[in-house]
Amino acid sequence: MAHIPDLRARDVVNNAIGPFPKNCAGYMNPPVGGYGYIAALKLSIGTVVADMDEGLDGIVSYDRAECEDAYIGQINMLTASSFCGVNGAVWGYDLARHDDLANGLIQPKMVLPRHDGVPVPIMPLDPLLDAAYRLFGSRDERRFSPLPGAMVVCANKSQTINPKVETTVWCALAIAIAEDRSSTANLFIEDASDTETTGPAPLEEIERNIALSILRCGRDQGVAYREIFIGSKALTIPHGHVGCALACAPYVTLPPAAIPPGCEPGDLTEMTLSMWENQLGLTPMRPYPGVYRAFSD
Template identity: 75%
Template sequence: MSIYPERTSHDLHLKHVVNNAVGPFPANCAGYMNPPAAGWGYIAALKLSIGTVAADMDTGLDGIVSYDRAECEDAYIGQINMLTASSFCGVNGAVWGYDLARHDDLAAGLVKPLMMLPRHDGVEIPVMPMAPLLDAAYRLFGSRNQRRFPPLPGSMVVCANKSRTINPERETTVWCALAIAIAQDRLTTANLFIEDSSDTETTGEAPLVDIDRNIARSILLCGADQGVAYQQIFIGHKALKIKKGTVGCALACVPYVTLPHDAIPRNMHPEVLVDLTLSQWEQALDLDPMAPYPGNYRG
């Protein structure tokens, strides 16, 4: 039996994906491919975080703690075994905050392009700020102090990810960046993630001057190489100055998960999430409001 639904409408396809992206646990997301999931689908959620610690142990231990803190900052994905994957959200995947539980700012058309760039066929496509998608992941997983549906502690979670850990000799900026390109034909082609991270001690200030445009250009080059048309790009980055005596870790990460049963409104099929905005999903579950998404980010 093929995993691919009939080619009817895009929304129907997404509903097939979401119906097949429910894990076995009541209150925790599960990593994609963790048994016994209910089907073949998965949900991608986007996260940018920076963690810091005083450099008073040794290089390895300081790096472990700063990375761990990056996992716990903003959208909480602590206590997981992170497995690194390549960077696509495929035909059997959906994006949290975009395809399902769509962020209210996106649904209302309030998010305006940062720029327009031509793809390989000459069509101009919008490059949008990532803030709504980062906020959506934060409101799915919860925070360190207010958890909602985080990945099951100790679970194996496949993630597109890239990180940079730095123990600088002088004040240095550590940064991470993330983008997703939304494919025009979601039935035959994949969305693309680009993750990047570094520090100005290594590269100088130049990469941060025009990072959004350069990442978008890299996406469009990949699209030309693959013959894939992307209809929209979302981009964001975070940066933090790190003083000597401090270790900083910048993490760009996209966990691929299945949803817990408790994240589905009672007596409804999972596919209903395709028709709900993020705030409607929160209201349907009667969730306590989250504190605003933390600052220190662009996009």
């Protein structure tokens, strides 16, 4: 599907700059510099050996999930309902658009009909996960991560398990892009569970059901979504370990240092992700770790 330019996004991004020079700020953190916010997408799994009490093991595994992949460690995560609205823009989609999306290299996983019969492509989430990774950086390669200790509103869901027998923990995340961005919101759906709780289910089946739930929400709200991006991660957790699967979308404002010299923030809506990196002279990062990469205990 050809990308439909969103003229509204430029104004949103121009009003989504935070006060901290090199760190993203949580949306609504003072001093407020505008009405806009940027949503980024993250899926991660963290594990720890179960050698403390259950509460402490759960804290450490959750903390490790925040530090894996796109780095959002050291934040105070505040849970919000799951919409990216008229005054929001999606990193990697509306601005600093991922090159694979810009070049039409991403193919649908499936196509499902919405309530009015129009076919909706269900796309891989990988480009948007990679885009967030390249905005925030990683645990070892920091870029514009949220300010340590910031209050960051996130659409999020997590599952923490300390299994009695080997169990798979999983998380999934989707964003549905509204057809009319000037009057309706994009929708996030986050899900997380484990096979001990829900029984075994292929990730493809989980993703299909999430897409169906989005289309039903669209029918109920009278909102038409033109495309859905969806992804999932899973990891087998042996007995004696604790695992935490996290699906989240932080709502942030960008730091001034993330805007290339001589540009307005809104100019990012005309750039691909690699153009943004090149204009800032950023050191290339290691490839996005699409599969689980364990911490050392």
